[in-house]
Amino acid sequence: xxxxxxxxxxxxxxxxxxxxxxxxxxxxxxxxxxxxxxxxxxxxxxxxxxxxxxxxxxxxxxxxxxxxxxxxxxxxxxxxxxxxxxxxxxxxxxxxxxxxxxxxxxxxxxxxxxxxxxxxxxxxxxxxxxxxxxxxxxxxxxxxxxxxxxxxxxxxxxxxxxxxxxxxxxxxxxxxxxxxxxxxxxxxxxxxxxxxxxxxxxxxxxxxxxxxxxxxxxxxxxxxxxxxxxxxxxxxxxxxxxxxxxxxxxxxxxxxxxxxxxxxxxxxxxxxxxxxxxxxxxxxxxxxxxxxxxxxxxxxxxxxxxxxxxxxxxxxxxxxxxxxxxxxxxxxxxxxxxxxxxxxxxxxxxxxxxxxxxxxxxxxxxxxxxxxxxxxxxxxxxxxxxxxxxxxxxxxxxxxxxxxxxxxxxxxxxxxxxxxxxxxxxxxxxxxxxxxxxxxxxxxxxxxxxx
Numbered sequence: 001x002x003x004x005x006x007x008x009x010x011x012x013x014x015x016x017x018x019x020x021x022x023x024x025x026x027x028x029x030x031x032x033x034x035x036x037x038x039x040x041x042x043x044x045x046x047x048x049x050x051x052x053x054x055x056x057x058x059x060x061x062x063x064x065x066x067x068x069x070x071x072x073x074x075x076x077x078x079x080x081x082x083x084x085x086x087x088x089x090x091x092x093x094x095x096x097x098x099x100x101x102x103x104x105x106x107x108x109x110x111x112x113x114x115x116x117x118x119x120x121x122x123x124x125x126x127x128x129x130x131x132x133x134x135x136x137x138x139x140x141x142x143x144x145x146x147x148x149x150x151x152x153x154x155x156x157x158x159x160x161x162x163x164x165x166x167x168x169x170x171x172x173x174x175x176x177x178x179x180x181x182x183x184x185x186x187x188x189x190x191x192x193x194x195x196x197x198x199x200x201x202x203x204x205x206x207x208x209x210x211x212x213x214x215x216x217x218x219x220x221x222x223x224x225x226x227x228x229x230x231x232x233x234x235x236x237x238x239x240x241x242x243x244x245x246x247x248x249x250x251x252x253x254x255x256x257x258x259x260x261x262x263x264x265x266x267x268x269x270x271x272x273x274x275x276x277x278x279x280x281x282x283x284x285x286x287x288x289x290x291x292x293x294x295x296x297x298x299x300x301x302x303x304x305x306x307x308x309x310x311x312x313x314x315x316x317x318x319x320x321x322x323x324x325x326x327x328x329x330x331x332x333x334x335x336x337x338x339x340x341x342x343x344x345x346x347x348x349x350x351x352x353x354x355x356x357x358x359x360x361x362x363x364x365x366x367x368x369x370x371x372x373x374x375x376x377x378x379x380x381x382x383x384x385x386x387x388x389x390x391x392x393x394x395x396x397x398x399x400x401x402x403x404x405x406x407x408x409x410x411x412x413x414x415x416x417x418x419x420x421x422x423x424x425x426x427x428x429x430x431x432x433x434x435x436x437x438x439x440x441x442x443x444x445x446x447x448x449x450x451x
Contacts, residue, residue: 036395037392037393038393038394039065039390041171043068043072043168047068048061048062052397054155056150057150059087059148062144062392062394064159064160065394066392066404068163070422071210071421074412075177075181077407078408078422079220080413082105082136082424083141083405083407084103084104084285085403086101087147087402091400099147099265099266100263101140102140103136103137103138103139103261105450106136106259109254109448111250111427113435114434115130124246127247127410129240131414132241132413134256139229156221157217164209170202170205177411177412180411181412182195187417193208193210214420215420216420230256234253238253238256240417244416264279264280266278267287269294282332282333282450288322288325291325292315295322295353299314310358317355317357324366335449388412389406408425408426409428429451430449431443431445
C-alpha cells in the first residue's frame with residue numbers, strides 16, 4: 001500500500017526528490033519507495049528530505065519546507081501569508097482518513113466593503129498596509145504539528161535558520177520576478193533587501209543572507225507560533241502596516257492575537273475508481289477541481305491520448321462551467337450560505353456536463369442553478385491569477401502524506417517586510433466592487449472574513 005501510494009503520487013506530479021535530486025525542473029519522473037518531497041525549490045526539497053531522514057513525519061517536513069520557501073521563494077509563499085494543508089493518515093490501513101487544515105488569512109476587523117475604493121493611489125490597493133490580511137500559516141502549521149508531528153517543533157527550524165545565516169544564491173526565477181517587480185517596488189525594506197542602490201534587482205547568483213529572518217525563526221522555534229501573534233514581533237508587524245512608504249492599513253494587535261486556524265474534514269467526492277479530496281471553503285480549489293472532474297467523468301478521457309486538441313477542449317469547457325459557479329456562489333461560509341451540497345450533487349453535475357459538446361465551445365457560460373433560490377443569493381466577483389502561490393507534496397515512511405498550497409497572493413505580497421519575511425496582500429482576493437447590478441457580492445470585503 002505504501003509503495004503503491006508513493007509511486008502514484010510521484011508519477012502524477014512528474015517532479016520529485018529522493019533527497020539527492022531536488023526541486024522543479026526534473027526532466028523525468030522519479031520513483032521513491034519509502035518517502036519523498038516535491039517542492040518548487042531545491043533548497044526546500046533538500047531540507048524536507050533531511051527532516052524525513054531524521055524520522056520526521058510528513059507534517060514535520062512540511063513545516064521545514066515552508067520555512068525555507070519563505071526565504072528562497074518570497075514571491076510565492078511565506079510565513080507572512082496563508083495556506084491550506086491536506087493530511088492523509090495512511091499509517092493504519094483500516095482507519096485511513098484525510099483532514100483539512102485552513103490557515104487562510106482574515107481581513108482586519110475594521111475592514112468593510114469599501115476597503116478597495118481608491119482615492120487615486122492605486123498602488124496602495126495592492127501594496128502597503130491596506131491589503132494585508134492576518135497571516136495564518138504559522139498557527140495552522142502548529143495545529144497540524146500537534147496532531148501529526150514526530151520531531152520536536154524547534155528542530156524543524158534548524159535547516160531554515162542555517163540557510164538564512166549562510167545565505168543562498170538568487171535563482172534565475174527569483175531574479176526574473178524581482179526584475180519584473182522593480183518598476184512597482186516601493187516598500188523600503190523590500191527595496192533594501194532585494195535591490196541595489198540603483199533600484200535594480202540583485203543579479204542571479206548573488207549570495208543573499210537574511211540574519212533578520214534567522215532571528216525570527218529562532219523566536220518562533222523557542223516560543224511557538226504565538227510569538228508571531230503577540231509580543232515584539234506582532235508589534236513590529238502592526239507598526240509596519242501602519243507606518244510605511246506606500247499606505248496605512250487597518251490591522252490591529254487584537255486582529256493578530258485573535259487569529260485561529262481551522263481543522264475540518266476534507267471535501268471528498270468519487271471520480272471513477274478514485275476518491276478525490278480537497279480543502280473546504282474558503283478555498284475554492286477543492287470544490288472547483290472536483291466539479292471539473294465530475295463534468296468530465298462521462299467522457300473517455302484516456303481515449304483522447306492521441307487527440308490532445310479534443311482533450312484540451314473538454315478540459316477548458318469543464319473549467320469554464322466550474323469557474324462560473326465558483327465566481328457566483330463561493331465565498332467564506334461563515335459569512336455566506338454557500339449551497340455546497342447542491343453544487344456537488346451528481347444530478348446537478350450531470351445537468352451541467354450535458355452542456356459540454358466535444359465538437360464546439362459553449363457560447364456565453366453562466367453559473368447554473370443548483371437550487372431554485374440560489375441565483376438570488378449571491379452576485380459574481382472578479383477573478384485574477386498571480387505568480388504568487390506554491391504547492392508541495394510530501395510522503396513519509398509511515399504512510400502519511402501532506403499536500404499544502406501556500407500563498408502571499410500577489411507576487412511578493414504587500415512588499416512590506418517584517419522580521420526578514422514578506423507580508424501578504426491576500427485581501428485583494430476579495431471583490432473590489434461590493435455590489436453588482438444592485439446585489440451584494442458574496443466575496444465582498446468584511447471584517448474578520450476570509451477571502
